[in-house]
Amino acid sequence: MGSGEPVKSPIEKLNPLTKMLAIFCLGLATLIYPNSWLGLGIVIVLFGVAGIAHILTSFAKTIFGFGIPISLMLFFIQGLYSPKNKTIIADLGFAKLGEEGLLYAAKIVITLLVFLATFYIMNQTTYAGKMVAALTRSGINPQVGYLILASLNVVPQMHRRLDIIKEAQEARGVETTGGLWARLKAYVPLMGPVVMSSLTDAQERGMTLETRGFANTNVKRTSYIEVTTSKADTYLRAGLIIFLVAVIIISIWMRWAQ
Amino acid sequence: MRIDLQDLHFGYHPEHEILHGVDLTLAGTDPIAIIGQNGAGKTTLVKQFNGILTPTSGHVLIDGQDVTTQTTAKWAAKVGYVFQNPNDQLFLDSVRKEFEFGPKRIGMAPAEIKHRIDQVADLVELTDELDTHPFDLDDTQKKFCTIGAIIMMNPDVVVFDEPTCGQDVHGDHLLNRLIRHLTAAGKLCVTISHDMTFVAQNFKRVIVMSQGAVRLDGTPEAVFSQTAALKTCFITPPPLTQLAQAVGFTATPFTTDAFVRAFEAERK
Structure with missing residues (x-):
C-alpha cells in the first residue's frame, strides 16, 4: 500500500472511502456499459487524475506494462478463435480474424484497465493507516x-x-x-x-x-489518524453514484433499443 | 591483508547520500573498532568491505583488487562478515551444519573442515552443542554460533557488526579471547560496537564516525582524550575514563589498574 508520499496532492487529501467508491462505480460502469468506449474514456480521464496526483510516470508504466501484453494475448486468442466470431475481417491463413471476438477482447481489456488504474491511483495516494x-x-x-x-x-x-x-x-x-x-x-x-x-x-x-490493551472490549476506540470528509468528497461521491446510475439506465436503454 | 577506501561515497538513494567521501586504510593485524551514534554510517561502511554494498563513487581495494571485480560470495573466503542479528544468518538444523556450510561454499577440503570444526567450536565454546539446533541455543551461544560459522571459512579479515549487543560478561570475555586469538593468527578484526568499555580495552585503533564521515582515528587513548570532539559525535568515554577526565588526570585510563596508576602519578 502507498508509502504515503510526501507530495500532498488533492487526490491524496480525499477520503479513502471516496476512492474506494470510485473504484467500485467506475469499474462497474465499465462492466455494464455495452461497448468499450466508455471505459476508454474513463482510462483517459484517469491519466489526467494520475497527473494531478504526481504519479503520471509510474502510472503510465503500470497501465502500458500490463495493458499491452494482455491486449496482444486476448486479441490473438479471442480475435482468432472466439466461437462468437461471425463477421470475418481478415483471413490470416491459419485462422480467421473475427470482429466479435476482437470487440469482446477489447471489452475485457478495458474493464481490467479501469479496475487496475483506479486501484493503482488509490494505492499510490492513500496511506494504509488512513484507509484502515x-x-x-x-x-x-x-x-x-x-x-x-x-x-x-x-x-x-x-x-x-x-x-x-x-x-x-x-x-x-x-x-x-x-x-x-x-x-x-x-x-x-x-x-x-x-x-x-x-x-x-x-x-x-x-x-x-x-x-497495549488491543483486546480490551470495554472501551470505545479512537484513532490517532484523522479522517475527514470534505465538501469535495461529498460532491465526488454524489457525482460517482449519479454517474453509475446514469450508465445503468443508458445501458438498459441501449440494449432495449437494439 | 589491506583494505583501502578511496574517496568512498555511498547512498541507498541517489539524492540521499550516507557516506560522504571516506578515505581509510585498514591494514596489519591490530584489531580496529568503529564507533559512532546510530545512523552514523558504520554498518553501511563495513558492508563495503566485501561488496555487500558497492560505492556510488570512489573505490574499495582489497589487497589492491577492486571489490566490484567479484561477487560477495567470492569475497567471503577473504572477508568474513558476522551480521548483527543471528536469526538472519542461521538456517540449518545443527551447529555442526552451520559450521560446515560456509567452508563448503568456498570449496574448502573436507579434511580441513573437519579439523577446523573442533578448533573453532572450542574457540567459541560450542563443543558440547555441535549437534544442537541453533534455535535451541541461548542468545549468547547463538551469536557465537554465527561468529563460529564465519571463522570456519578462515577469512583474513573478520568484520563483526555489534558483537557485544545483548551479551553478558562471560560473552564479553569470550569475545575478547576470540579477538586475541584471531589477532595472534594474523587476522584483522574490525568491530562495530556501542560498548565503550569493551572498545577501550580490546582495540588498538578506534575509528569514530559521525554523519557519514570519519571524525577521529587513532589509539583509544588518543581518541577518548578528545572530549570536545567526542561530544559532537555523541559519544561518551567509558565511565572510568570520564571520572579521570572529571578530576583532571593527564592520563586516559580504561582499566581499574590504569586508573590507580594514574591516581598514584597525580598524587606525587
Missing part, C-alpha cells in the same frame, strides 16, 4: 481493520528482511546471482530464516498488542 482508520470509522471491526493493515505492512517488511538475509548468506559464500540453478539453490538458505523470523515476529507482535 476510515474503514474502522465506517463500522468495520477494529480487529479486522488491524488484520488488513498488518497484511499490507507485512509485505514491505518481509521484503526488507529478505534483503538482509540475502546479504547475510552472500557473506557466507552463497551465490545469489548467476544462472537459474544457482538462484534456486540460493533460495533454500533464504527461506528458512525468513519463515522462522516471521513466525517469531508474529508472536512478538501479538504480545505487544496485548500489552
Whole structure:
C-alpha cells in the first residue's frame, strides 16, 4: 500500500472511502456499459487524475506494462478463435480474424484497465493507516481493520528482511546471482530464516498488542489518524453514484433499443 | 591483508547520500573498532568491505583488487562478515551444519573442515552443542554460533557488526579471547560496537564516525582524550575514563589498574 508520499496532492487529501467508491462505480460502469468506449474514456480521464496526483510516470508504466501484453494475448486468442466470431475481417491463413471476438477482447481489456488504474491511483495516494482508520470509522471491526493493515505492512517488511538475509548468506559464500540453478539453490538458505523470523515476529507482535490493551472490549476506540470528509468528497461521491446510475439506465436503454 | 577506501561515497538513494567521501586504510593485524551514534554510517561502511554494498563513487581495494571485480560470495573466503542479528544468518538444523556450510561454499577440503570444526567450536565454546539446533541455543551461544560459522571459512579479515549487543560478561570475555586469538593468527578484526568499555580495552585503533564521515582515528587513548570532539559525535568515554577526565588526570585510563596508576602519578 502507498508509502504515503510526501507530495500532498488533492487526490491524496480525499477520503479513502471516496476512492474506494470510485473504484467500485467506475469499474462497474465499465462492466455494464455495452461497448468499450466508455471505459476508454474513463482510462483517459484517469491519466489526467494520475497527473494531478504526481504519479503520471509510474502510472503510465503500470497501465502500458500490463495493458499491452494482455491486449496482444486476448486479441490473438479471442480475435482468432472466439466461437462468437461471425463477421470475418481478415483471413490470416491459419485462422480467421473475427470482429466479435476482437470487440469482446477489447471489452475485457478495458474493464481490467479501469479496475487496475483506479486501484493503482488509490494505492499510490492513500496511506494504509488512513484507509484502515476510515474503514474502522465506517463500522468495520477494529480487529479486522488491524488484520488488513498488518497484511499490507507485512509485505514491505518481509521484503526488507529478505534483503538482509540475502546479504547475510552472500557473506557466507552463497551465490545469489548467476544462472537459474544457482538462484534456486540460493533460495533454500533464504527461506528458512525468513519463515522462522516471521513466525517469531508474529508472536512478538501479538504480545505487544496485548500489552497495549488491543483486546480490551470495554472501551470505545479512537484513532490517532484523522479522517475527514470534505465538501469535495461529498460532491465526488454524489457525482460517482449519479454517474453509475446514469450508465445503468443508458445501458438498459441501449440494449432495449437494439 | 589491506583494505583501502578511496574517496568512498555511498547512498541507498541517489539524492540521499550516507557516506560522504571516506578515505581509510585498514591494514596489519591490530584489531580496529568503529564507533559512532546510530545512523552514523558504520554498518553501511563495513558492508563495503566485501561488496555487500558497492560505492556510488570512489573505490574499495582489497589487497589492491577492486571489490566490484567479484561477487560477495567470492569475497567471503577473504572477508568474513558476522551480521548483527543471528536469526538472519542461521538456517540449518545443527551447529555442526552451520559450521560446515560456509567452508563448503568456498570449496574448502573436507579434511580441513573437519579439523577446523573442533578448533573453532572450542574457540567459541560450542563443543558440547555441535549437534544442537541453533534455535535451541541461548542468545549468547547463538551469536557465537554465527561468529563460529564465519571463522570456519578462515577469512583474513573478520568484520563483526555489534558483537557485544545483548551479551553478558562471560560473552564479553569470550569475545575478547576470540579477538586475541584471531589477532595472534594474523587476522584483522574490525568491530562495530556501542560498548565503550569493551572498545577501550580490546582495540588498538578506534575509528569514530559521525554523519557519514570519519571524525577521529587513532589509539583509544588518543581518541577518548578528545572530549570536545567526542561530544559532537555523541559519544561518551567509558565511565572510568570520564571520572579521570572529571578530576583532571593527564592520563586516559580504561582499566581499574590504569586508573590507580594514574591516581598514584597525580598524587606525587
